[in-house]
Amino acid sequence: MPACVRRCVRPSETTTTTSGHARPLCRRLCGDPRQNPGISHQGDRTVKSAVETLNPTRVRLTVEVPFEELKDSLDAAYKKINQQVTVKGFRKGKIPARVIDQRFGRGAVLEEAVNDALPKLYTEAVNEAEISPLGQPEVDITELKDGETLNFTAEVDIRPTIEIPDYSGIEITVDAIEVTDEDVEKAVEELRGRFASTTPVERAAGDGDVITVDLEAKVDGEVLQDGVAEGVSYTIGSGELLDGIDEAVKGLEAGGEATFTSQLKGGSAAGKDAEVTVKVTAVAQRELPELDDDFAQLASEFDTLEELKADSRKRLTTMKQYDQATQAQERVLEELLKLVEIPMPEKLLEDEVNTRKHNLEHHQLGQMGLDLAKYLEIQGKSQEEFDTETQEAAVKGIKTQFILDELVSKEQLNVNQEELTEHLMRRAASSGMSPDQFAKAVVEGNQVQVLVGEVARGKALALVVESAKVVDTNGETVDMSDDEDETVEAAAETVESVVDGDEAKGEEKPGA
Numbered sequence: 001m002p003a004c005v006r007r008c009v010r011p012s013e014t015t016t017t018t019s020g021h022a023r024p025l026c027r028r029l030c031g032d033p034r035q036n037p038g039i040s041h042q043g044d045r046t047v048k049s050a051v052e053t054l055n056p057t058r059v060r061l062t063v064e065v066p067f068e069e070l071k072d073s074l075d076a077a078y079k080k081i082n083q084q085v086t087v088k089g090f091r092k093g094k095i096p097a098r099v100i101d102q103r104f105g106r107g108a109v110l111e112e113a114v115n116d117a118l119p120k121l122y123t124e125a126v127n128e129a130e131i132s133p134l135g136q137p138e139v140d141i142t143e144l145k146d147g148e149t150l151n152f153t154a155e156v157d158i159r160p161t162i163e164i165p166d167y168s169g170i171e172i173t174v175d176a177i178e179v180t181d182e183d184v185e186k187a188v189e190e191l192r193g194r195f196a197s198t199t200p201v202e203r204a205a206g207d208g209d210v211i212t213v214d215l216e217a218k219v220d221g222e223v224l225q226d227g228v229a230e231g232v233s234y235t236i237g238s239g240e241l242l243d244g245i246d247e248a249v250k251g252l253e254a255g256g257e258a259t260f261t262s263q264l265k266g267g268s269a270a271g272k273d274a275e276v277t278v279k280v281t282a283v284a285q286r287e288l289p290e291l292d293d294d295f296a297q298l299a300s301e302f303d304t305l306e307e308l309k310a311d312s313r314k315r316l317t318t319m320k321q322y323d324q325a326t327q328a329q330e331r332v333l334e335e336l337l338k339l340v341e342i343p344m345p346e347k348l349l350e351d352e353v354n355t356r357k358h359n360l361e362h363h364q365l366g367q368m369g370l371d372l373a374k375y376l377e378i379q380g381k382s383q384e385e386f387d388t389e390t391q392e393a394a395v396k397g398i399k400t401q402f403i404l405d406e407l408v409s410k411e412q413l414n415v416n417q418e419e420l421t422e423h424l425m426r427r428a429a430s431s432g433m434s435p436d437q438f439a440k441a442v443v444e445g446n447q448v449q450v451l452v453g454e455v456a457r458g459k460a461l462a463l464v465v466e467s468a469k470v471v472d473t474n475g476e477t478v479d480m481s482d483d484e485d486e487t488v489e490a491a492a493e494t495v496e497s498v499v500d501g502d503e504a505k506g507e508e509k510p511g512a
Contacts (some may be wrong), residue, residue, distance in 0.1 A: 046234045049125040057160050057345035061125045061137075065150040069121075070113050077112035106146060114150065116142070120155055149387035157345035162406045165339045172331040177320045179313055187312045191299055192291065198284035201287050203250045205283045207237045211249060212282040217274040219262065225370075226273065235286065242276060244320045252280045260330035265370050271378045324472070325487065328480055330493040332465045333400065342399045352394040356501045396496040397499045404495065405453070415455045422489060423455045458492025458497075465491065 041219040081100055082093045090099065102107065118139065126133055144150050198210050205211050211234055217227030234241050236249060242262040252258060257279035264274050289295045296308040328469035360373050370378075378385055407413070428438035442448055465487075470478040480487070 007270060008046055009382060040281055045123065047124065049128055051129040051131065056343040058155065058157050058347075059129070061122070061129060061156070063115075063121060063125050063152055063154070065121055065152075067145075067148050067150065068152060070117055073113040076111065077109045080112060081109065087302060101257070110144065110146060114144065117150075118152070121152075124244070125154070131156075133157065134159060134345055135351065157348050159402065159405075160343045160345070162342060164403070164406055164410055167336055167339060167464050170332055170335045170339075170464070172328060172335060172468060172470055173471060174327045174330040174331065174472055174478060175323050176474045177317060177324055178477065179316045179320065184309055184313050184314055187316060188291070191308075191312075192288050192295065193297070195284050195289050195299055198286055199446070201283055201285045203283065204253050205236060205249050205280060207250070208286050209237065210235050210284045210286050211251065211280050212280045212284075214281060216277045217269075218276075219264075219269045219272050219274050221275075223284055224267065224269055224274070227269070231281070243279060243510060245276075248276075249280055254280055254282050256280050270368070270370050272376045279467065322490065324478065325480065325490055325495060328468075328470050329461055329465055329491050331495065332468050332470075333461060333498065335468075336403065336464055337396065337399055340403050342402055344395060344398065348398060349391075349394060352398060353390055356390055356394055359501070393501055397501055400495060400498045401457065404457040404460040407463070408456045411460065411463060413456055413459045413463070415452050416435040416460070419455050419459075419488065420452060423458075424446045426489060426493070427451070453489070454492050454496055458488045458496045459489075461491040461495055462488045504507060 047069055050062045052060045052062065053058055062311040073410045078097050078100060079102065079172075082095050085095070085100075085104065087095050087099060087103060088094060090096075097109075122137060122139070134157040139152060139154045142151045142153055201209075212231050213234060215227075215229045215232060217224050219227075232241070234245070234249075236246055239246075242265075244262045245262040248258040248260040257277060259275060259277045261273055262276050264270050264272055287299065291305060293304045296302045296305045300308050300311070302308045302311060306363050359376075365371060365375050372386075376383065379386075424439060424442070425435050428435045431438060433441070442451060468480070470480055472478055
């Protein structure tokens with residue numbers, strides 16, 4: 001639910017503070033008016049409202065409020081001011097209204113009353129107009145006459161009207177699922193490597209050896225504050241450290257050192273070329289266990305090596321099936337978006353672009369020790385290219401949310417407790433929190449409906465994928481209807497990545 005926003009509007013001539021100085025009227029509007037079903041017209045209401053369409057995604061509400069409609073808010077204003085001020089000769093909270101008017105000005109009371117009444121009056125106007133507002137409105141008090149009337153306007157973005165086309169004709173091609181013997185051998189070798197042992201040796205280091213090194217990085221001749229590390233363990237050939245280190249350390253014995261140039265991947269000088277000095281303090285030979293039934297029993301629950309290999313093939317097939325399903329969802333979504341023309345709310349797009357840039361700069365890149373300039377340098381992008389890409393991604397995210405929300409409504413898709421719980425568990429795992437911690441944070445942040453929306457959009461996308469024709473690169477038809485629960489959750493994850501945005505996707509970084 002959107003946070004409350006305090007916005008000031010043009011002051012009335014009768015609007016004064018308790019010190020007698022003029023002050024703009026301010027008000028707070030919170031949340032989505034559609035989520036306040038308890039507020040509605042009752043009896044013979046005399047509040048008048050009209051809607052003017054400014055463009056397909058923005059409207060202006062004009063509201064005329066007879067002064068008697070402010071009675072409850074005026075009473076509340078006097079009561080609130082009563083609790084805040086002291087007047088000699090009167091007990092706190094028992095100051096007559098006429099005395100408050102005389103001492104502090106009627107304008108102060110009117111300001112408090114209008115601030116109290118505006119959210120309800122705005123919500124009533126929204127409900128009567130049957131519009132779906134997006135974000136906070138821009139409210140302007142156009143007239144406030146004490147004892148007569150309150151008139152105001154509210155401009156707000158709205159969801160555009162969307163016609164869902166026939167999507168059953170979507171056709172896409174995905175990669176075929178192929179697990180080769182080489183894939184299986186590689187997986188078994190990786191498992192074998194986890195059970196390797198090391199034996200210290202007195203010789204020059206070579207491929208596959210495990211060395212212990214001290215590192216020192218300089219940029220422009222100065223040692224970086226975060227450019228010194230000691231006792232680092234590294235397997236030659238693994239590619240897990242700096243580019244160029246393998247060539248530098250090969251042939252060195254314990255006590256030997258070398259200097260090489262490498263572009264730093266992180267830290268205070270990320271993206272810059274550094275002069276790195278590496279000193280080898282120990283060399284150990286890596287010894288792998290024999291590939292036999294004994295290894296299978298050591299490394300797994302299987303009795304034979306053949307059983308272990310068969311399980312590895314099965315796991316690789318499952319992984320490729322998941323990748324294929326994700327690819328299908330992404331490509332179907334791309335085709336679906338091409339079928340629908342959606343006008344874009346300008347203010348919503350501006351806010352989304354700013355949010356994406358803020359999240360990238362202050363969360364993702366901050367945790368990587370990078371700023372935007374260094375990130376763009378590493379990516380080989382100009383500021384203009386980055387701005388264009390961010391804008392395009394924001395447009396895609398908003399359009400995706402609009403069309404899938406419309407599909408949820410059209411197809412009357414509901415989210416049950418089991419689906420919501422499964423989604424919550426996955427989101428908790430990806431955030432590094434326990435399910436209980438994550439659930440508490442969701443409830444306290446009033447984000448339950450956000451999670452429900454994510455699952456519902458996943459169901460909508462899964463529905464479109466199921467109706468699409470999906471073939472692989474071998475020309476074989478791919479059945480996308482298997483295991484509905486996993487399909488929906490995978491689709492929800494695909495939608496989240498598009499709607500939420502992840503500009504640094506693919507970079508080495510902590511989860512944002």
